[in-house]
Amino acid sequence: CGRVISLVSRKGGVGKTTSAVNLGAAFALSGHSVLLIGVDPQCGVSRSLGHGKFELDRGLLDVFQARVPLNHLAYPTDVENLRFVTPNIWTLDEEDEYKRFMETNADAFVQAVDRARDLYDTILIDCPPGMGPETRAALLASDSYLVPVQAEELCRDSLGRLLAFIQSFRDRIFAESNLDAAAASTAPPVLEGLFLTMVNARTRVGKHVADQVTEEHGLDLYETIVPRTTRLAEMALRGKPCVIYDRRSAGSRAYFDLIDEVVSRHAAR
Amino acid sequence: CGRVISLVSRKGGVGKTTSAVNLGAAFALSGHSVLLIGVDPQCGVSRSLGHGKFELDRGLLDVFQARVPLNHLAYPTDVENLRFVTPNIWTLDEEDEYKRFMETNADAFVQAVDRARDLYDTILIDCPPGMGPETRAALLASDSYLVPVQAEELCRDSLGRLLAFIQSFRDRIFAESNLDAAAASTAPPVLEGLFLTMVNARTRVGKHVADQVTEEHGLDLYETIVPRTTRLAEMALRGKPCVIYDRRSAGSRAYFDLIDEVVSRHAAR
Numbered sequence: 206c207g208r209v210i211s212l213v214s215r216k217g218g219v220g221k222t223t224s225a226v227n228l229g230a231a232f233a234l235s236g237h238s239v240l241l242i243g244v245d246p247q248c249g250v251s252r253s254l255g256h257g258k259f260e261l262d263r264g265l266l267d268v269f270q271a272r273v274p275l276n277h278l279a280y281p282t283d284v285e286n287l288r289f290v291t292p293n294i295w296t297l298d299e300e301d302e303y304k305r306f307m308e309t310n311a312d313a314f315v316q317a318v319d320r321a322r323d324l325y326d327t328i329l330i331d332c333p334p335g336m337g338p339e340t341r342a343a344l345l346a347s348d349s350y351l352v353p354v355q356a357e358e359l360c361r362d363s364l365g366r367l368l369a370f371i372q373s374f375r376d377r378i379f380a381e382s383n384l385d386a387a388a389a390s391t392a393p394p395v396l397e398g399l400f401l402t403m404v405n406a407r408t409r410v411g412k413h414v415a416d417q418v419t420e421e422h423g424l425d426l427y428e429t430i431v432p433r434t435t436r437l438a439e440m441a442l443r444g445k446p447c448v449i450y451d452r453r454s455a456g457s458r459a460y461f462d463l464i465d466e467v468v469s470r471h472a473a474r
Numbered sequence: 475c476g477r478v479i480s481l482v483s484r485k486g487g488v489g490k491t492t493s494a495v496n497l498g499a500a501f502a503l504s505g506h507s508v509l510l511i512g513v514d515p516q517c518g519v520s521r522s523l524g525h526g527k528f529e530l531d532r533g534l535l536d537v538f539q540a541r542v543p544l545n546h547l548a549y550p551t552d553v554e555n556l557r558f559v560t561p562n563i564w565t566l567d568e569e570d571e572y573k574r575f576m577e578t579n580a581d582a583f584v585q586a587v588d589r590a591r592d593l594y595d596t597i598l599i600d601c602p603p604g605m606g607p608e609t610r611a612a613l614l615a616s617d618s619y620l621v622p623v624q625a626e627e628l629c630r631d632s633l634g635r636l637l638a639f640i641q642s643f644r645d646r647i648f649a650e651s652n653l654d655a656a657a658a659s660t661a662p663p664v665l666e667g668l669f670l671t672m673v674n675a676r677t678r679v680g681k682h683v684a685d686q687v688t689e690e691h692g693l694d695l696y697e698t699i700v701p702r703t704t705r706l707a708e709m710a711l712r713g714k715p716c717v718i719y720d721r722r723s724a725g726s727r728a729y730f731d732l733i734d735e736v737v738s739r740h741a742a743r
């Protein structure tokens with residue numbers, strides 16, 4: 206039965222989408238069957254996998270409007286065992302409708318994800334920045350959450366509050382359990398781990414912040430560090446995961462190392 | 475009477491906060507009296523100006539709970555004519571309350587900003603990523619909006635939709651005018667302009683995306699380009715605007731050039 210892991214952060218632009226796509230592809234290349242769900246209405250996941258505005262005709266709104274199973278909304282990618290789903294939202298009215306559904310009917314999303322667990326080994330959910338309705342619905346559907354930590358001060362500073370906010374969210378939701386019993390049956394999501402991204406070890410600020418994050422959150426931090434590389438920055442232009450078009454680059458190797466760490470840490474728990 | 479300009483973008487981490495703080499300081503150094511309002515609950519503005527968790531005791535919630543004027547909530551900075559206001563929010567409950575106020579009682583925020591126009595030449599509002607309640611309230615209170623465009627594909631890709639979303643928002647709000655007449659008296663916000671940020675001209679991807687943005691949005695794009703520099707990345711660690719601690723650096727000079735362009739373009743309209 207598949208595991209569901211969300212990529213979350215309050216800070217924007219820290220590598221959630223880049224990490225979700227490359228981790229998903231790395232898991233798929235090592236034999237997992239993977240579903241990548243982008244719940245961010247920006248649709249960064251589909252963009253990073255080479256799909257622009259008019260190329261997709263189904264999306265997450267169908268989960269709410271027509272109870273379509275996630276597996277029927279999923280599109281194939283260049284990687285054999287990797288499929289993805291995206292909101293497929295292009296207007297403000299659609300975004301408002303989607304956010305309203307995620308806020309008032311998170312159960313439908315949680316149950317759709319639960320049903321997909323039978324079909325995939327690993328389900329990754331890419332969230333927008335912040336603790337908005339999409340992120341909360343994703344957390345409700347998840348076993349755990351991964352937090353990319355950009356090696357910059359504003360991101361380091363916001364990390365403590367993110368972890369505290371998720372803690373209060375868990376306490377509030379699972380105490381009240383305002384979902385129906387089935388949806389609430391999954392245990393509250395736990396922290397899978399933190400990992401440093403976009404680290405430029407050559408600059409003082411990069412090294413200083415990375416050291417501080419290690420000091421403050423060392424126990425939850427993976428050893429793997431994802432460097433800032435132009436290879437990774439090119440991904441959305443290429444429309445493929447970096448682990449596909451340049452498997453041996455520093456960024457790709459980091460993502461392969463990271464999935465090894467995620468798997469072995471999880472097994473050790 | 476002061477002008478109100480919001481920094482907005484759907485994409486996260488593109489330099490909204492960094493630009494709001496440095497533009498605010500640059501305006502102040504050239505003689506404007508400036509109020510910098512951070513409506514993002516992450517409180518990046520106060521962090522960038524050196525204020526951590528327990529140093530501030532008043533914030534934007536007071537606008538809603540006690541009708542306190544913005545000027546009484548404002549704190550001084552190292553720059554003579556620059557003051558700032560921030561949400562001053564530290565728990566999930568407070569964030570939920572704040573978002574609810576911004577969604578259901580935007581009038582109070584708009585009227586507080588309107589009252590502050592008599593006291594400041596320029597009011598800049600730093601928004602969180604996306605089109606959430608804080609950004610919508612900021613747009614309602616604004617004369618215009620500035621959009622930082624990070625020279626990366628995902629940001630370029632999301633730009634068209636951001637501009638279209640703001641257009642639909644304007645049409646919807648000012649057609650229905652669901653605010654009371656006083657708040658709706660300000661005209662709908664217009665695009666002040668776009669500017670390229672975090673541009674690393676040495677990389678192919680940086681140059682390629684910058685060229686494409688110029689091609690697609692040339693008329694609305696300022697000539698000034700803000701480079702990606704370590705000096706700017708250090709700002710939140712130093713707790714001061716970069717135009718203060720390193721006025722002659724490439725980043726600072728770009729922000730001084732940018733305010734000149736904003737002022738002259740606005741005058742020419």
Ligand SMILES: Nc1ncnc2c1ncn2[C@@H]1O[C@H](COP(=O)(O)OP(=O)(O)OP(=O)(O)O)[C@@H](O)[C@H]1O
Pocket residue numbers: 216217218219220221222223224245249332333334402403404431432433434435437438439440441456484485486487603626627628629
């Ligand atoms: N390790 C890296 N090296 C270089 N560039 C990177 C790296 N990781 C991400 N990027 C680039 O930085 C930008 C931000 O990354 P990304 O969009 O993945 O972050 P995000 O957290 O998903 O952003 P948002 O908050 O908007 O959802 C993108 O343009 C991406 O191409």
Ligand SMILES: Nc1ncnc2c1ncn2[C@@H]1O[C@H](COP(=O)(O)OP(=O)(O)OP(=O)(O)O)[C@@H](O)[C@H]1O
Pocket residue numbers: 215216217218334357358359360485486487488489490491492493514518601602603671672673700701702703704706707708709710725
């Ligand atoms: N021109 C620049 N050169 C180098 N680093 C920069 C530059 N502009 C911003 N940064 C850094 O990039 C990160 C993102 O910038 P910033 O936080 O200002 O963006 P934002 O759009 O406000 O993010 P959010 O979407 O989370 O509000 C920060 O760590 C900041 O220090």
Ligand SMILES: [Mg+2]
Pocket residue numbers: 221222223245249331332333
């Ligand atoms: Mg993203």
Ligand SMILES: [Mg+2]
Pocket residue numbers: 490491492514518600601602
């Ligand atoms: Mg910001």
